[in-house]
Amino acid sequence: MNFELSTEQKLLRESAKSMVERDIQPVMDEHDQNTPLPKEAMLRIYEVLARQGLMAPRLPEEDGGGGFKMLDYGLMFEMLPPEIALSLLGQECTIARIFAESTKEQQDRFLPDLIAGRKICCTGTTEPDVGSNPREVKTRVQEDGDSLVINGSKIWITNANICDIMNVTCNDGIDENGRGRLRRVVVERDVSPFESGEIKCLGIRQGHLGEAHFNNCRVPLENSLGVSGDAAKVLTLTWNGNRPLVGLTAVGLAQKAFDAALEYAGIRKQFGKLLGGHQLIQANLADIETLIVTSRLLCYSALDAMDNGQRANGTSAMAKRYATTACEKAISEAMQIHGAMGIGCETGLEKLYRDVRMLPIPDGANNILAMIQGRELVNIDAFR
Numbered sequence: 001m002n003f004e005l006s007t008e009q010k011l012l013r014e015s016a017k018s019m020v021e022r023d024i025q026p027v028m029d030e031h032d033q034n035t036p037l038p039k040e041a042m043l044r045i046y047e048v049l050a051r052q053g054l055m056a057p058r059l060p061e062e063d064g065g066g067g068f069k070m071l072d073y074g075l076m077f078e079m080l081p082p083e084i085a086l087s088l089l090g091q092e093c094t095i096a097r098i099f100a101e102s103t104k105e106q107q108d109r110f111l112p113d114l115i116a117g118r119k120i121c122c123t124g125t126t127e128p129d130v131g132s133n134p135r136e137v138k139t140r141v142q143e144d145g146d147s148l149v150i151n152g153s154k155i156w157i158t159n160a161n162i163c164d165i166m167n168v169t170c171n172d173g174i175d176e177n178g179r180g181r182l183r184r185v186v187v188e189r190d191v192s193p194f195e196s197g198e199i200k201c202l203g204i205r206q207g208h209l210g211e212a213h214f215n216n217c218r219v220p221l222e223n224s225l226g227v228s229g230d231a232a233k234v235l236t237l238t239w240n241g242n243r244p245l246v247g248l249t250a251v252g253l254a255q256k257a258f259d260a261a262l263e264y265a266g267i268r269k270q271f272g273k274l275l276g277g278h279q280l281i282q283a284n285l286a287d288i289e290t291l292i293v294t295s296r297l298l299c300y301s302a303l304d305a306m307d308n309g310q311r312a313n314g315t316s317a318m319a320k321r322y323a324t325t326a327c328e329k330a331i332s333e334a335m336q337i338h339g340a341m342g343i344g345c346e347t348g349l350e351k352l353y354r355d356v357r358m359l360p361i362p363d364g365a366n367n368i369l370a371m372i373q374g375r376e377l378v379n380i381d382a383f384r
């Protein structure tokens with residue numbers, strides 16, 4: 001066991017940090033902090049990410065991917081602003097899902113533009129009445145000659161309003177166990193138009209969280225992925241990877257708050273001495289650092305487990321649940337060290353607090369993650 005990052009890993013992290021400072025943050029700064037970035041700005045950022053192989057980090061290099069280890073990808077991911085991190089996750093895990101479920105002909109048709117960052121994609125599973133249990137998806141797909149016809153609505157979908165392609169999780173009847181059979185259909189917006197809109201949220205406001213409506217949307221039959229019924233398995237595998245990555249986004253936000261609190265404790269004086277000289281403030285800082293370090297290590301260890309061939313269902317669920325909760329607490333504590341300055345908009349801490357609050361929900365809300373971990377512990381499925 002080695003807790004020290006290798007020289008290559010340190011370099012990866014540094015290069016991601018400079019990429020953000022040089023090529024990503026300036027594009028974001030050109031636009032309003034509280035409004036989703038225009039698609040044109042996102043495409044400029046995607047071009048930057050694509051150059052680093054980040055559009056398809058989980059795909060082997062021989063298939064056009066970045067060929068990253070999950071841990072190395074995570075080290076870079078942690079450096080990304082949350083708006084870009086979530087959008088990238090929507091894009092790259094959709095690419096991984098399409099790759100896993102498609103024929104060579106479909107891969108050649110859909111993937112090159114997505115991997116180059118010329119087109120934006122997403123996965124639409126959640127619906128107004130269906131959240132934590134995707135098996136209950138109601139969006140219907142029916143075959144009609146050489147077309148598929150889709151009817152239904154999706155909500156809370158990352159990239160929905162700016163996507164060129166949505167990988168839509170549809171209901172295709174009932175399987176032999178009486179559970180919903182899922183089928184994935186690639187909807188190309190220029191061929192099969194659908195309506196969409198942004199949803200205003202508490203945080204990550206330059207990002208894109210939206211809804212989409214399919215009303216007799218006709219899609220070529222050859223856009224159907226996989227064998228009907230495989231979709232749930234592919235969803236789960238990619239979720240396991242996503243969870244520690246979302247945890248690392250929380251870590252990145254909390255680290256920023258901690259750095260600010262440490263600096264403030266070194267300049268602000270009360271009772272005749274620096275805040276940092278008061279024992280209780282030192283204890284507060286020690287608590288915050290502990291929350292961040294434990295979160296980071298859990299996420300790294302889940303990603304490392306996947307690199308070593310484990311499925312890591314429980315570990316990745318634990319990492320995300322712990323990290324998003326601990327980092328929310330860490331940011332709140334860092335705000336407290338700033339007193340009233342912490343809740344004002346000037347320090348940027350309130351944005352970190354709003355942003356981190358978005359993260360315990362996607363890719364498995366916290367109760368769901370606890371039950372995934374619990375299922376491994378007691379070997380009883382509490383979901384059924």
Ligand SMILES: Cc1cc2nc3c(=O)[nH]c(=O)nc-3n(C[C@H](O)[C@H](O)[C@H](O)COP(=O)(O)OP(=O)(O)OC[C@H]3O[C@@H](n4cnc5c(N)ncnc54)[C@H](O)[C@@H]3O)c2cc1C
Pocket residue numbers: 086090122123124125126130131132133155156157158159209358359361362363364365366367368383
């Ligand atoms: C930032 C963000 C990005 C997202 N991106 C996408 C995306 O790209 N694609 C997509 O398809 N979806 C996306 N989502 C949606 C997300 O996957 C769902 O919001 C999530 O699965 C939870 O569903 P829900 O909101 O409907 O909550 P519900 O399922 O209604 O759950 C509500 C609450 O009840 C709890 N709960 C549910 N079932 C149980 C149970 N059996 N026992 C105990 N507690 C339970 C949950 O933990 C939750 O706290 C995103 C959401 C967010 C916030």
